[in-house]
Amino acid sequence: MSTVVVTGGTRGLGLGLARALVEHGHQVVVCGTDPERVRAAGAEPGILAKVADVSDRDQLQELWQAAAGRHGRVDVWINNAGVSHAREPAWRLPSEQARRVVDVNLVGVLNGCAVALDGMAAQGGGHVWNMDGLGGDGRTVSGLSVYGATKRAVGYLTTALAKEVPDGVGVGLLSPGMVVTDLLTHGYSQAERERAARILSILADRVETVAPWLAERAISRARNGARVRWLTPGKIAWRFATSRFTRRDVFTP
Template identity: 80%
Template sequence: MSTIVITGGTRGLGFGLAQSLLERGHQVVVCGTDPERAEQAGAELGGIMSRAADVADREQLQALWEAATARYGRVDVWINNAGVSQTREPSWLLPADQARRVVDVNLLGVLNGCAVAMAGMAGQGGGHVWNMDGLGGDGRVVPGLSVYGATKRAVAYLTTALAKEVPDGVGVGLLSPGMVVTDLLTYGYSDAERRRAAKMLSILADRVETVAPWLAERAIAQARNGARVRWLTPAKIAYRFATAPFSRRDIFTP
């Protein structure tokens, strides 16, 4: 049994990961920015520890670490899952407060999580940190998502660099979930844009309940320094496009 902390674990993929890890017998702690949703998520997940915390504030993540270790003694795995997207428009048109929030959560939040978790894990003698990969992490560019993509590109670099800096016994790696149907994926689409994107999404995107169990297994089994766990591999992408004319995937209908 491992103890796992998941930031942004009160909704979306983070919530799905928490469910999947709990089903496998692990102890899970989650956080989110909305206090009411954090309380609700904790109840929905069987009464687990669920706290309100803003990842952009390192002191709040430190308090999360201390609460988790006070209850369970140690944290074996920390998953920096919290993330936000942006309105789909050129970066020069993006309001300054929205751009700052994307950077604060997606990049500074990951850096804060890594700093808190790695220091704590060094003190307890080991552990593993996972950072969440996303659009831009591999250098791919999508117009209208430049700020979001830039943060994910930075997270990929940060994770690679941290793998060379970690304390003895501590590891860091990337979890790459691909395109998952959550608010993060669909945020900012107009109705017309969503209709245009529907064909591509129907080929490449997956539901939380498909991806989360797969990632949960590997978040424990493949917790090695420098590891990169990727759901949507190039081979899988090629297969889906090749078989798309013969399949009917509707990932938006439950």
């Protein structure tokens, strides 16, 4: 049994990860910024939920203390919290939206790493996972340049931290691919959604498909410098090759 903290764990993929980890017998602590979602997540068996904004390091320090205080230590910390923005060119994006994306997706990951790695060094071990995403491989999508830039930076940060952590402590990347959450569909107009429907139907997956797979590997592959990727190049090629003969509907429950 491990103790796992999942930031942004009150909805979407984060909540899916939390539920899958509990099913595997682990102790789970999550955080979010919406008090109602936090209460709902905390009402689920095996989940301790706290209100915390990842852009505030002191709040993440309190989250660590709550997890370690309840369970004695934190074995795995997953920096999952993330937000997107309106699909606009960077020069047209309102400054408050751009700042929020950077604060959550990059500063939030840095804060989570700082808190968790410091605590793990003191306790003698542990592993931090950062969440990869669009832009992490350098690919660009029009209208999502700020979001993509933060994910590219998270990849660099993770690679650099893997060379800095003390013995017994590790950091790595979880790459969930295209998961059907509000983060994926955020900002689409109806026309854009219809244009993207074919690609999404081929490449996207539901939370309940991806989360259990990632959750198991977040524990079993917790080694420094590790990268766990759901949507591999081989899987992408196979899906496109077979798309004429298979029909996937990931948006209809």
